[in-house]
Amino acid sequence: MDSFSGLESFVRAADLLSFAKAGRLLGISASAVGKNVARLEQQLGLRLFNRTTRHVRLTEEGAMFHERCRRILDELDDARAMMQDAVAAPRGRLRVSLPTIGYRFLLPILPAFKARFPEIELDLDFNDRLVDVIAEGVDVAIRSGELGDSQLVARRLGPFNFVLVAAPAYLAQHGVPQVPADLAKHSCLRYKFVTGGKIEDWDLPGLPTQLPPGLLCNNMEAMLGAAVAGLGVAYMPDFLARDSLCRGELQRVLETHLVRQGQFSALWSSSRQLSPKVRAFVDFAGEHMFKDDGAAMRPTKTEFRP
Secondary structure, three states: OHHHHHHHHHHHHHHHOOHHHHHHHHOOOHHHHHHHHHHHHHHHOOOOEEEOOOOEEEOHHHHHHHHHHHHHHHHHHHHHHHHHHHOOOOOEEEEEEEOHHHHHHHHHHHHHHHHHOOOEEEEEEEOOOOOOOOOOOOOEEEEEOOOOOOOEEEEEEEEEEEEEEEOHHHHHHHOOOOOHHHHHHOOEEEEEOOOOOOEOOOOOOOOOOOOOEEEEEOOHHHHHHHHHOOOOEEEEEHHHHHHHHHOOOOEEEOHHHOOOEEEEEEEEEOOOOOOHHHHHHHHHHHHHOOOOOOOOOOEEOOOOOO
16 A cells, blocks of 8 residues: 555656645645655655645656556556446436438347447437547447548447349349449449548449449438339448338349458447446447348457448
8 A cells, every 4th residue: 555655646746846736636645756756766766856846847767657657546547436436327418320221220129229238328420421529529430441540349239231232123124133343234222421421332242443323312211212213223231121121112132242351340448448338339230230240349450431
């Protein structure tokens, strides 16, 4: 305990460059801070501060020691906060940002989430732009693709596949493509990213260099509607097309040629301590949102897009 008191007194005095201010912060006298630091210096066999009657300044050795000790105290603070959070019920408003089509995989699990965590108030924002999680005060963002912001941490929630689909009436009129090269003769419905305006690539071996631009759209739901209306062939996540496929409004094409798989991840600020409400949501989403995904959830830092 004497060693810990010395470390704490030293770190607070180094933070504030004042024994008196450190004493007020710790609830002890300035002389007690000075004695704790002096005892620590004696144990280490080196001087940590240069002292005058008016000022204290860190020595070169003191500055290096302060950096290490600060990390140790931060870890102790985190451990204490983690233990306190472990017994606290998750509560409060939770701001979650999702892509526009995110309601299709989130809403089915919300009744069970609300039943388990009734004190969490969800504030859901469905949009396809690239949100600034930190600047906009978003607690969790769910996005596909890869993470590029080093200030964010990501946890994988589950994979999805891409499908090429078209309305039966469209295929009856224009023919069913048998190989990717046949798409050069079809009206292709393309998704344009809201952030940056990039047109999404169709990942098929043997695809023509230029696809006929039947329609450009920055909203996946609208593109789905355009495909159902018979405006052309569309490339989209399988969960988005699932209901229309089951109703016979759409038909899969070139199924054996599709190789790309997407991945949804939960993103949050990489601050040291994860709040109970964020942990509750991320853990629940990973457990229930993509039940068929057997991949373990694990932290990752990679590049992402909306």
